Amino acid sequence: MVSIADYYAGKNVLITGATGFMGKVLVEKLLRSCPEVQTLYLLVRAKAGQSMQERVSDMMKCKLFDRVREDNPDFHQKIVPISSELTQPALAISPEDVERLTSCVNIIFHCAATIRFDEPLKHALQLNVMATQQLLNLAQQMHHLQAFIHISTAYANCNRRHIDEIIYPPPVEPKKLIDSLEWMEDSIVRDITPRLIGDRPNTYTYTKALAECVVQKESSKLSIGIIRPSIVGASWQEPFPGWIDNFNGPSGVFIAAGKGILRTMRANNDAVADLIPVDMVINLTLAAGWYTAVHRPKAALVYNCTTGGINPFHWGEIEHHVMSSFKRNPLEQAFRRPNANITSNYLMNQYWILVSHKFPALIYDLYLRLSGQKPQMMRIFNRLHKAIGLLEYFSSQDWEWNSENMNMLMSHLSPEDRKTFNFDVRQLNWPEYIENYCIGTKKYVLNEDMSDIPAARQHLRKLRNIRYTFNTLLLVFIWRVFIARSQMARNIWYFVVSLCFKFLSYFRASSTLTN
Numbered sequence: 344m345v346s347i348a349d350y351y352a353g354k355n356v357l358i359t360g361a362t363g364f365m366g367k368v369l370v371e372k373l374l375r376s377c378p379e380v381q382t383l384y385l386l387v388r389a390k391a392g393q394s395m396q397e398r399v400s401d402m403m404k405c406k407l408f409d410r411v412r413e414d415n416p417d418f419h420q421k422i423v424p425i426s427s428e429l430t431q432p433a434l435a436i437s438p439e440d441v442e443r444l445t446s447c448v449n450i451i452f453h454c455a456a457t458i459r460f461d462e463p464l465k466h467a468l469q470l471n472v473m474a475t476q477q478l479l480n481l482a483q484q485m486h487h488l489q490a491f492i493h494i495s496t497a498y499a500n501c502n503r504r505h506i507d508e509i510i511y512p513p514p515v516e517p518k519k520l521i522d523s524l525e526w527m528e529d530s531i532v533r534d535i536t537p538r539l540i541g542d543r544p545n546t547y548t549y550t551k552a553l554a555e556c557v558v559q560k561e562s563s564k565l566s567i568g569i570i571r572p573s574i575v576g577a578s579w580q581e582p583f584p585g586w587i588d589n590f591n592g593p594s595g596v597f598i599a600a601g602k603g604i605l606r607t608m609r610a611n612n613d614a615v616a617d618l619i620p621v622d623m624v625i626n627l628t629l630a631a632g633w634y635t636a637v638h639r640p641k642a643a644l645v646y647n648c649t650t651g652g653i654n655p656f657h658w659g660e661i662e663h664h665v666m667s668s669f670k671r672n673p674l675e676q677a678f679r680r681p682n683a684n685i686t687s688n689y690l691m692n693q694y695w696i697l698v699s700h701k702f703p704a705l706i707y708d709l710y711l712r713l714s715g716q717k718p719q720m721m722r723i724f725n726r727l728h729k730a731i732g733l734l735e736y737f738s739s740q741d742w743e744w745n746s747e748n749m750n751m752l753m754s755h756l757s758p759e760d761r762k763t764f765n766f767d768v769r770q771l772n773w774p775e776y777i778e779n780y781c782i783g784t785k786k787y788v789l790n791e792d793m794s795d796i797p798a799a800r801q802h803l804r805k806l807r808n809i810r811y812t813f814n815t816l817l818l819v820f821i822w823r824v825f826i827a828r829s830q831m832a833r834n835i836w837y838f839v840v841s842l843c844f845k846f847l848s849y850f851r852a853s854s855t856l857t858n
């Protein structure tokens with residue numbers, strides 16, 4: 344049977360969300376491991392004052408593409424950006440571009456989405472559901488399309504404990520919801536959102552579930568694969584270990600803990616932390632594209648792309664390894680020494696928020712005010728609390744995913760493809776992965792230099808000394824106040840001092856005798 348790289352040779356591939364975290368890794372891997380691929384058409388929008396061409400050429404300059412650049416300095420010739428705003432009618436693709444795409448595209452990878460948990464429902468619906476429908480409409484006009492691969496999330500059905508590789512009935516008929524929200528004012532939609540999303544935690548998981556149904560509806564007309572990754576983390580091996588470029592999901596939490604800002608978070612020590620490296624997700628995605636096109640399964644195949652059932656690792660273990668990794672490789676200019684603890688106890692967490700977040704923030708802001716600077720720590724903590732408040736739902740419980748299709752797919756790969764497009768999560772060594780992940784956040788998210796580690800360690804020692812001095816002064820102060828006010832405290836103090844004195848005299852006397 345044709346190998347994965349041979350299948351992609353000469354193919355025209357359409358990718359949405361190519362400027363995002365996963366999209367970039369997909370583009371890189373396709374160019375590197377399938378060098379004979381014909382053209383990658385990327386649907387991109389202009390953003391933040393940059394044209395889509397500028398954005399794509401900036402993306403190609405990124406370190407992620409170093410290995411591709413080495414192999415083929417002209418790789419950019421294979422990339423064709425197509426201007427598209429997915430929330431606009433017909434995806435705002437020009438008629439000429441539609442013509443071009445419909446005549447040549449062989450496979451589509453739909454990665455674009457809003458992954459914000461607090462996205463207003465209307466916007467999440469527009470991008471995650473309506474844009475998906477429009478892309479499916481475009482796909483049906485394509486004359487040579489062989490596969491449509493939709494990236495969903497393992498949490499689309501997080502209102503269930505056990506999740507099979509099937510598409511569950513939608514909470515509401517997507518078309519009906521779209522029609523009824525169309526005429527409503529934003530404020531009304533905001534008010535009814537909690538009722539609509541029901542037992543799902545946010546608009547993201549809700550709209551991703553609806554998107555799956557929209558995709559499934561077209562499965563009689565198109566060959567479809569749906570990938571459901573769990574929490575996508577830094578790369579495991581490719582193109583190099585630890586690559587990550589954003590604060591989403593656990594990355595922001597790791598960084599906040601490494602900077603010594605985050606000291607407490609609600610999470611269940613014993614719950615499975617279903618992280619999966621981005622390179623494994625992309626390898627599976629490309630393999631699923633190949634399988635869908637070559638085997639043309641009758642129904643849409645869903646791939647739960649998770650680690651928990653096969654190679655489980657828990658939040659308690661993550662905490663331990665993240666903390667020890669940041670102690671070995673500290674981040675620059677930490678606010679305090681890294682020491683974050685997770686707890687599932689609400690009251691305990693609130694207590695530590697008060698003592699370890701709000702109190703130090705207050706003192707630091709006071710110091711900033713007194714030295715004529717703008718206070719900022721409380722603001723940072725408020726934002727952090729908002730972010731982790733949205734993540735706690737996922738770190739406080741665990742789910743069981745069936746991953747038969749992932750195993751089936753692996754069994755269809757040749758030994759060579761199994762190496763090149765490796766998604767065998769049994770091979771993950773978690774402590775090593777977490778170490779590289781933390782180093783990755785330092786190098787690629789914060790752009791810190793590894794040569795600064797000795798200075799960062801020195802800074803942590805300074806923070807430790809400040810803490811010791813502060814604690815000692817605090818203790819002495821409290822004690823002084825106590826002694827001044829209470830006769831009992833004075834009596835205890837004199838008793839302890841005289842006891843120490845007696846012990847000292849005894850040891851001195853006994854040491855003179857032995858000499």
Ligand SMILES: CCCCCCCC/C=C\CCCCCCCC(=O)SCCNC(=O)CCNC(=O)[C@H](O)C(C)(C)COP(=O)(O)OP(=O)(O)OC[C@H]1O[C@@H](n2cnc3c(N)ncnc32)[C@H](O)[C@@H]1OP(=O)(O)O
Nearest residue numbers: 459460461496590591592593595596600683730734737738
């Ligand atoms: C010691 C370790 C202990 C272990 C415990 C680990 C716990 C980890 C727990 C559980 C992870 C589970 C996750 C489940 C995943 C499901 C899977 C998926 O399918 S999709 C992917 C998930 N999607 C998201 O992660 C979007 C989350 N982000 C948002 O919804 C928004 O960004 C939000 C509400 C957090 C903030 O929104 P705004 O409008 O206030 O601000 P804005 O512009 O987005 O960001 C403001 C600043 O905060 C940083 N930031 C963003 N997210 C952060 C975060 N999670 N932590 C820290 N900083 C973050 C940003 O980079 C930005 O920084 P600047 O101002 O540019 O310097």
Ligand SMILES: NC(=O)C1=CN([C@@H]2O[C@H](COP(=O)(O)OP(=O)(O)OC[C@H]3O[C@@H](n4cnc5c(N)ncnc54)[C@H](OP(=O)(O)O)[C@@H]3O)[C@@H](O)[C@H]2O)C=CC1
Nearest residue numbers: 360361362363364365428429430454455456496572574575
């Ligand atoms: N990250 C994770 O942990 C997980 C992600 N997923 C899924 O994987 C997919 C990719 O996620 P990830 O790469 O992390 O997300 P990112 O937020 O990094 O990327 C989102 C992409 O979608 C594009 N996009 C957003 N809005 C529009 C728009 N209106 N028009 C055109 N393009 C748009 C963005 O383009 P622009 O640069 O212009 O904003 C960007 O390229 C998503 O479908 C997500 O649901 C699933 C499980 C976990």
